[in-house]
Amino acid sequence: MGKWTRRTILGAGVVAGGGLIVGVAVRPGNIASEIGSEIAGDNETLVHVYVKIDADNVVTVLVPHSEMGQGAQTALTQMLADELDADWSQVRFEEAPARKEYAMYAAGRGYLFKNVDFADAVVPSIDGMMMKVADALHMQVTGGSMSVRVTGQYCMRVAGAATREMLVKAAANEWNVPEGEITTADSQLYHQASKRTARYADFAVAAAAITPSYTPKLKSADEFKIMGRSVARQDIPAKTDGTALFAMDVQLPGMVYATVRRAPVFGGRIERLDDKAARAMSGVIDVVKLPAASEQGMVGNFSTGESVAVVADSYWTAQRALRSVNISWRADDNGGVSSEAIFEQFSNDIDAGTERATDTVEGDTESAFATADQVLQADYRVPYLAHTCMEPLNATAHVSDDGAELWVGCQNPLGFRHTVAGALGIDAERVSVSNHFMGGGFGRKAIADAAIQAALLSRTVKRPVQLIWSREEDVRQDFYRPAVLSRFKAALDKDGNVQAWENTYVDKHEPAEAPLIPYAVAARNIGHVKSPTHVPFGAWRSVDHSQHGFFTESFIDEVAVAAGKDPYAFRAALLKDKPRHLAVLRKAADAAAWNTPLPEGRGRGVSLQESFGSIVAQVVEVTVVNGETSVDRVVAVVDAGFAISPDGIAAQLESGIIYGLTAALYGEISIRDGAVEQSNFHDYEAVRMAEAPEIETHIINSGADIGGAGEPGTPGIAPALANAVYDATGVRVRSLPLKRFDLNYRITESEATS
């Protein structure tokens, strides 16, 4: 109980033999000594909380982030290994266990970040993630495109360099030579004068007794050997032969299966329940009412209604039995809410300026509008979106008198541990979490609702329970990218120069800078109003950028058109003080041959969005025939400062683009009678092979602070697509998804009226 066994589950970095377990501590000494017995296996030495070295000189990096497809575990390992001067062919990684030593707070404010200057771009995020949360000690979050730019830069590189210094110090003591005369390369120590060499493994035990430095000397970019290389991801072979283990693949002795249905109207309750037919079915073990649940905190903040679950000998039995349960739900006040009513409420609240708060106010917008030659106004909107990870939500739990064991694939293992402990009313020390590969995460798997359900079910039936949500439940009980209305107004002078930019929208989350624009507009007033709905919010890949990227980059295109200018040239002219942005935009325009004309029916659109510390420009080419849009090609350029793994960042761009394209073309969760109308991939569609455009990616290593990779590809695809549709048809798409537009009708209409 409580023993971390992830190592054997993941299969990476398993080392044979029996032997040493040594550790180090942080304050004072080396914290690894306290946790070494749990984390180091046979013959391994935990030299630093993030590094183990075994007797065969294999270096294993403990990565405090989980894997949902983004490949950050490999990139983080590259960062540590490079600073350590490790032999890459002898480097492995394991996911760190759900322990407080690997919490972001401990890793960050607790010690490693002490005396470290943060990059300006990440300070608000770090403070937001760590300091605004009362329970920051329980956060081990993978999200916010933070892994490489925060954990990588401030933990993994520091840990690698510190461990190298500890090994050098240990060798210097033993050899009785100055530390400065010892060099390192490929997991070896050298002392040239005395012609002595040793493997890191030879000094691992001695090094582990040394206190790691918080501020070791880090390499400069020209000294990188492993960073900046496209290395093969270590998790990929197992993902081609069925051996990669996801949480749903866990099978325990005596395990039974469950599935669940929560009140369809968010926050609803069970009024009456008739489960006679279900209980009579062969294989059904129990029908269980699950209480409403809630949890506070910036990440993992949620509240849910009541649920009914069936526990049975098979998921299939449970699913059929649940269908036969007759449930009357009580929806209270929200039973009449519709998407139309929600957008009407948004519009009213924007009109009324309800509790308007400003993101930025610069210059004098009022006088700019008063003296404008042309005032442009537009409302933009996006619907709610579900995450639809390929792997539907699931969790396996075994709750007994000894405590609770959880098998999950989640974005916050430590947070899950504490949340589930809270739901069970037991001490977190009595909950163990085995985290697995996630079959997609995108923000959804930071919330522990299914894990709580599984734990409560296991406690009720006194057996290990694997809870699997149906896809329908997954779509209807998500925590959604919010529906948003955003109202714009721009002032142009007689030469087509934009003098003022005014924007008011509903629903503000993170990152705070999402609605800001990089363009040189003298007067701006950007703010938001409160307009709460009963639909639960969740972080969705790129969070607020997912809507504001579409809004601002579409409206700036409208402004360019109104000014009679080319959308690319118009943007470029407003970026004279933003050389990084301009370089990215130019590169995209050049690579896409922006100025070459396209035949009738085809169009080209551009977007530029900075998010999570990275700048991305996209040029999209579309063909619109008989009102049907096909996306032919996407050229994407990213400046993430420095690409740790160029192929990794390219893959993330491709992924973010397709994720955003699915939303732009098809994504819509609509609300009727207080509940979600969609249910599965037939009515909540995804881009498939035939619709997927050719994607060409380019990387600029500007040398700026390292930016994120997982999310920045997503915000720019919708506006570039909408702008391309405008270019092809003259129809301005101000509302997503595109499938709702009858481009055929609009074309006919515009021709008839022109």
Place this chain on the structure above:
Amino acid sequence: MISFSVNGTSQMIDVDPSKPLLWVLREQLGLTGTKFGCGMAQCGACTVQLDGRAVRSCVTPVSAVAGKEVTTIEGLKGENATLHPLQHAWIEHQVPQCGYCQSGQLMSAAALLAEKANPSDDDIDRAMQGNICRCGMYGRIRAAIKSAAATSSTALFYNAAQVQEQEQEQEETSHG
């Protein structure tokens, strides 16, 4: 009792005949490489081969496979665990991200290549249209299928050329 073969091994299973093959594979046979994604043949994560044809196991009642040969991702490797050319290509092109859909993608692609050694883009579109990848790795999947096809057909071509050479040698020998 229903009997069928899975990856070359005969199975006799006492099960409700209407239970979907997916759950028999996962729950009863412990073959968890085949994934649950939607339960209504919309996403392809559960794709297996039935007598060499790609089918969605989440909507295939186990009764429908009686007496037939089922191949799952666990059976895609060749003798002595040699990787299938597609598995090689998947690694070479670094296709998977989260990896959850990839068993289904590979089983669909393998069925395609078995039928058409050199598929066109349209063939790939048609054969792969039932498999969703929410990580959006379609470009890499397409490239990997083509590169596996090229490797396989190069190998075939190479073998054919060798055979031809040998035949020519034999001919020359017999003429000489």
